[in-house]
Amino acid sequence: KFSSAHRLGFGSANPTSKIPLGLKRKGLRIVVTGGAGFVGSHLVDRLIARGDSVIVVDNFFTGRKQNVMHHFGNPNFELIRHDVVEPLLLEVDQIYHLACPASPVHYKFNPVKTIISFILLQNLITGLAKRVGARFLLTSTSEVYGDPLQHPQKETYWGNVNPIGVRSCYDEGKRTAETLTMDYHRGAGVEVRIARIFNTYGPRMCIDDGRVVSNFVAQAIRKEPLTVYGDGKQTRSFQYVSDLVEGLMRLMEGEHIGPFNLGNPGEFTMLELAEVVQETIDPNAKIEFRPNTEDDPHKRKPDISRAKELLGWEPKVSLRKGLPLMVSDFRQRIFGDHKEGSN
Ligand code: NAD
Ligand code: UDP
Secondary structure, X not given: OOOHHHHHHOOOXXXXXXXXXXXXXXXXXXXXXXXXXHHHHHHHHHHHHHOOEEEEEEOOOOOOHXXXXXXXXXXXXXXXXXXXXXXXXXXXXXXXXXXXXXXXXXXXXXXXXXXXXXXXXXXXXXXXXXXXXXXXXXXXXXXXHEOOOOOOEOOOOOOEOOOOOOOHHHHHHHHHHHHHHHHHHHHHOOOEEEEEEXXXXXXXXXXXXXXXXXXXXXXXXXXXXXXXXXXXXXXEEOEEHHHHHHHHHHHHHOOOOOOEEXXXXXXXEHHHHHHHHHHHOOOOOOEEEEOXXXXXXXXXXXXXXXXXXXXXXXOOOOHHHHOHHHHHHHHHHHHHOOOOOXX
């Protein structure tokens, strides 16, 4: 809960539209759901460094206290263990909504809970955004394009999603979340922003969550073979986390609702990714082919013209520059930190 000092200290309920431009970036009260996770914790670092007051709301399904514990003791930081499907009343100016199982392994673990949590987004929007007039940013995903028939994908593409497959709880769930977000905007005047995030990597990614970058990096460090699913010719476009955080903040502060693709257009096959991991960590790492998962999209690459034009944003960190930046964090957690997975 906010103290009265907090309540008084940070301006009106929706100051981004009311305070002078020069003050816009100072002293906002911001909720980051999923803020103990990979992307969320990097976002929290930037917001705290900017001088904002941040409340992280997380149920620690995949997040870790270790990702944010460097802020413990900072009066501008609070951490609440809470599941976002339950109502939550807070007085804030902005909500970055990231809470969600994000890797295929995690969102398939309890698919019914996954899809229901998207529908229950209404609790978050009505309890936080609508009630106090806060701006709500939804982190959607490139998965809304499914197995795309357009390449690269523009925001105007409606996608090619299997509604009854094993990935549908996530893909259709995020599509539903976009729908709800826009319906609250149109119907109740809630200020919203929508980001469609493409595959992102960096330090603090969950080790062993099954995503390809974390798998390959951890495998190379452990001297295990890199597991390439299928023929390895499927493509993804990999974005370094600091680029994503910059894009999310520009989107939140800007005047455009979106949706905006936030991703790095550099496109790699999984075999090419494996080569970059070999070059970066262990040239002797072997490759082992495994059967691919069901409904795996064949290719994915963002068209980011809209974000370039309207947000003045584009990624700065190439895969070859970004990959080495996560290696020491992974090494330390694999070999040095026996608290991995504990909360
Ligand atoms: P992550 O798993 O590291 O972080 C998600 C966080 O949400 C975790 O801290 C987890 O404990 C928390 N969480 C999950 N369900 C919750 C619930 N019901 N209530 C409260 N907290 C809950 O994942 P990430 O990669 O940081 O992803 C963050 C967001 O970005 C997600 O919404 C994801 O869908 C989206 N996204 C990520 C990527 C990517 O490549 N990383 C790509 C597209 C979209
Ligand atoms: N993949 C792989 N080896 C792994 C994990 C994943 O080849 O150890 C492939 C997977 O089949 C998919 C791509 O990598 O084609 C990206 O998978 P990830 O789970 O990282 O992201 P998403 O499918 O959600 O884009």
